[in-house]
Amino acid sequence: RGGKEDSRGALVVLEGLDRCGKTTQSTRLVANLERLRHSAELWRFPDRTTSVGQMISSYLSNKSQLDDHTIHLLFSANRWEKRSLMESKLKSGITLVVDRYSYSGVAFSSAKGLDIEWCKAPEIGLLAPDLVVYLDIPPEKAAERGGYGGERYEQLEFQKKVGQNYQVLRGPTWKIIDACSPMEEIEEQLQNMALDCVKTCQEGKPLSCLWS
Template sequence: LSANNESRGALVVFEGLDRSGKTSQCGRLVSYLEGLGHSVELWRFPDRTTSVGQMISAYRTNKSQLDDHTIHFLFSANRWEKRSMMETKLKAGTTLRVDRYSYSGVAFSTAKGLDFEWCKAPEIGLIAPDLVVYLDITPEKAAERGGYGGERYEQLEFQRKVAQHYKLLKDSSWKMKVFCVDCRL
């Protein structure tokens, strides 16, 4: 996709810890852009509507056990299965506002101890975002927002590790055009 093509939609990704406010920020951006007359869609990963997405949901709610590498590939496969639709939409001029993408894939899996380079490899060839908005919140503040509990990753200790790995990712040169929003207050 050519970023110079003016009729092309933009791929804007929101990233952050669980409970960082991605979903509400996403919704606001979509309403704003629609108000300006843009065609915008709100997507999210994992996309639970596919069969891969259902395997991911079962894992997240502890209904199935999977090796860390296996679930990493499933998250990535879930993005790959949407790639051509994503390309079609962007080329048709629709802007996609996406809640989580490859950065979640890498930050969460490296937080479990998997190798950084290994984690990035399956993401190569996916459409690169035009902008990644990182909602910066402390793990403690996010936990205060409530609702932590049933899901495998929603544990304060684990979210602390994820925050560290997001930071490493942000400071690395991995195709991120990051705009950081301070949500700590």
């Protein structure tokens, strides 16, 4: 137990409201991990490159309309279609830094009024993150950041509800970073959190599944 054969990469997820800085910080984290000689890859959901991802992308840019339950299941399917690849990458020792995951799925869909337990159900059995870092920003501050890009969910009132839902989802693997801190400070905090997590996974922490 805890031997070399159980060593694996870590599943690190970044979550937060739109415009909280997740994409910048996840990119920097991967670069920093690589600089420290850890193998790491940047992933994101939705993964718009697959055919399911293209349906999601078209919905988000208001080019198509879908029932709320249907789009929820497509977001989930988009994670399921990547599950086995994620598992094999992790087992081969690669740390995955993932920009949004199941928590976005639940927080955004339940902000439309869907039942939270119904929203969680299709995520059961996906790989559980070893660390979830929540970049915490007041919705008003996020809205001020260069304006929203005009995608479907980028509206203040909606983002406020999403923020409340994220609070309900917070669990023991979550760490919170103040997303209004200077970028360099966020980067450093995130790197330290991730390095701790990478270490425990190298030491053989077993992979687990949602919702745990």
